[in-house]
Amino acid sequence: MHDLSQLRVSITGHVALLTLNAPPVNALTRILNDELTEALDRISELDEVRAVILTGDGKVFCAGADLKGRAETIKGPGDLPAHSRRTRECFHAIRECAKPVIAAVNGAALGSGLAMVASSDIIVASEKASLGLPEVDVGLLGGCRHAMRLFGHSRLRRMALTGLRVDGAELYRLGVAETCTTPENLLATAWEIANTIAAKSPVSTRMGKHTLNVIEDMSLRDGYRYEQDMTAQIGKTEDAREAQLAFKEKRAPVFKGR
Template identity: 80%
Template sequence: MNDFTQLKYSLVDFIATLTLNAPPVNALTRVLNDELTLAMDRVSEMDEVRVVILTGEGKVFCAGADLKGRASVIKGPGDLLAHSRRTRECFHAIRECAKPVICAINGPALGSGLAMAASSDILVASDQASLGLPEVDVGLLGGCRHAMRLFGHSKVRRMMLTGLRVPAAELYRLGIVEACTAPEDLMPTALEIAATIASKSPVSTGMGKHTLNVIEDMSLRDGYRYEQDMTARIAKTDDAKEAQRAFAEKRAPKFVGH
């Protein structure tokens, strides 16, 4: 993925790291939006990737929409609808990525940045991080529905109506992030979780994420029935059989991804 200009990519030990790199505050430009969408689609089909870490370069994870570049993108009829479609598909690409996505929030994640975090599977945060919906201060809306995946009713509305930013320590207290670390410990923490995921069967983790996405808005009966059906499918895979053999033989399993 050396063709990207606002997104850094690296791959080590089945762990792909995608770093937002649009100085000075990683605002979601048209370029970054399209590159991040494409990157998520690409890693979804790469067998050498089992888990993704999404983070930001510098002191800000993502300051939100690129308001300065908005005028160059929206010039005439249809442009706003196309822009809105591209933006929401970027967040869907994260949520629908075939590989689990760990969001390592290195600094403020506002508006679009909050939506990226909420679209990820596992969240960890630096103690310099925060989540917020600042759109009320610039005459816009955005990210509220994504915030509802993380926060309760009153908190979301307070954030939207006042621009309140919720700091990392409070995010950890609320159980929204898995860890609140010193800045230098953020990536090691994310990598530790990623390494554990990468050691599991990619069939199980991939199908497990897909199942969680599907059942999220289902009833208990329908959701659990779907999960049972997926369990039956996983049980027929070579990786599942290898996991059972390894358990019986008291050794580490060797997964092949099918």
């Protein structure tokens, strides 16, 4: 990765750690938006990376849209559609990243921050974490469709219409987050999950995530049929044969990603 100014990227073993670093509250500036999109696109094609952890530096995960920067960016015809496109493609870059993304939510994830979390595959939350849709207080909308992937009807509408924030303990109670940890244990928990994923066949996790994305909005019949077709494809890979042989020989598999 070349020099990034608002995103820190480090790769340890087979896991990439992406840390939002746009003080003071990691608002989604145009720079951060573009750097995150680029980093995820590159990671999709880096064979050495098998899982991703996404977190925020400081006390906030992401406080949402950069309203000041938005006003400076949107000045003439075409500026708003271009801004909107960049923003939604950032969220899609998380969802469509070929490698599973674990959101380690260290603090408030509001608006755009909530959309980032909802676009991830697995969510772990700190006791200091919260998810919210504050747009109602600044005359805007955004993030509700992403939030529908996480919350039920009444809770979502209460969040959208009142600005209610849902804390880490409640996220765990609702089944939105896998766990609610102390702030000190948040990254260790995310790393444990990431390393477990990284130990699996990278071709299986890549094709598995792709399949989960595709079947999400399908009917039961069509979705399961697609899943069966993808299972047949995975079963033809070298990694699948190695997994079955290792199981038979009662040893740890050695995957090549093919």
